[in-house]
Amino acid sequence: MKYIGNELRKRMNMLNIDCSILSKESFVDEDVIKKLIANELAYEEINTFDLELLCNSLHCDTRYFIDDDVKRRDLVFSTMNRTKDTLGSIKVKAKIQDFLNDYIFMKNILVKNS
Secondary structure, three states: OOOOHHHHHHHHHHOOOOHHHHHHHHOOOHHHHHHHHOOOOOHHHOOHHHHHHHHHHOOOOOOOOOOHHHHHHOHHHHOOOOOOOOHHHHHHHHHHHHHHHHHHHHHHHHHHOO
């Protein structure tokens, strides 16, 4: 079983989000988030829909916490400490990443329907 508590906590700290804010933004129960952080709930045990909601709020792929390749390709993570990061610059990077993911998704749909 894989536990993601440390990585989840790092991502939340990176975006300056605490458990209550993440719970409100993702609609995932705060107790579930706390169990994940405390490594009381394994990655494999997370409800798929809850994981999607959490990752959407944290601006990352659902495999970010368990796959180093996905993590390295993450715009927010990969650009950390290259320049002086501020919370504002990190949030802009997260929004750019969201846009790119949406663009790729739409492009793939258009290619499949052509």
